[in-house]
Amino acid sequence: MNIHLICIGNRMPRWVEEGYGEYAKRLPAECALRLVEIPPGRRGKGADMRRVLRDEGGRMLAAIPRDCRVLALDVRGRSWSTEQLSAKLGEWMADGRDLALLVGGPEGLSDACLQRADGRWSLSGLTLPHPLVRVVLAEQLYRAWSILRNHPYHRA
Numbered sequence: 001m002n003i004h005l006i007c008i009g010n011r012m013p014r015w016v017e018e019g020y021g022e023y024a025k026r027l028p029a030e031c032a033l034r035l036v037e038i039p040p041g042r043r044g045k046g047a048d049m050r051r052v053l054r055d056e057g058g059r060m061l062a063a064i065p066r067d068c069r070v071l072a073l074d075v076r077g078r079s080w081s082t083e084q085l086s087a088k089l090g091e092w093m094a095d096g097r098d099l100a101l102l103v104g105g106p107e108g109l110s111d112a113c114l115q116r117a118d119g120r121w122s123l124s125g126l127t128l129p130h131p132l133v134r135v136v137l138a139e140q141l142y143r144a145w146s147i148l149r150n151h152p153y154h155r156a
Contacts, residue, residue: 002098003033005137006063008056008105009130010037016131023138031093031145033138036063040105049107057110060102068100070117072109073133077120082154085140086147093148103133 012020024033038059041052064070069092071077080088092099101121102113114120123136146153 001031001093001096002065003027003031003141004036004063004065004068004098004100005033005103005134006036006038006060006100007103007130007134008038008040008060010039012131012134016134019135020138023135023142026142027138027145031089031141033141035134038063043106053105053107053110054112056105057112060104060110060113061116064100064102064116065098068098069095070100070102070119072102072114072117072120073104073123073137074109074114074120075122075125075127077122079122079124082140082143083147086144089141089144090148101137103130103137105130 020035024035027033038056041047041055043049043052102109102117104110104113123133123140128136143154145151
């Protein structure tokens with residue numbers, strides 16, 4: 001299974017690239033994590049933010065590979081403990097379909113992305129900066145996999 005992390009934003013700080021990269025490379029081929037960066041729309045004084053969000057959403061939807069299960073990262077989504085995420089990851093891997101995780105920009109995800117999603121996942125009730133979300137997602141997916149494989153990384 002491939003996990004496609006489809007995010008609005010590019011040109012991340014080095015600490016984001018390094019943090020994300022560290023956990024992404026630890027994941028084995030059975031659940032490889034692949035980053036797809038969607039350039040953000042133009043923001044600035046007088047920008048039509050509805051249009052920006054709609055355009056970003058269209059580009060995100062176009063980046064979703066065929067036959068993927070799609071989860072939208074959304075503060076109003078369902079939150080899981082690490083153990084629950086591990087169980088979900090096991091179900092997704094057994095299903096055999098790829099997984100696409102959608103991470104919006106500063107204004108979140110477009111309505112079209114939320115409607116396309118098979119579910120919504122909230123990492124936290126806190127508002128997290130989108131670059132940090134990449135690192136947290138990669139680490140939690142690695143931790144969930146380590147639980148499934150009885151790897152000593154997760155010691156809780």
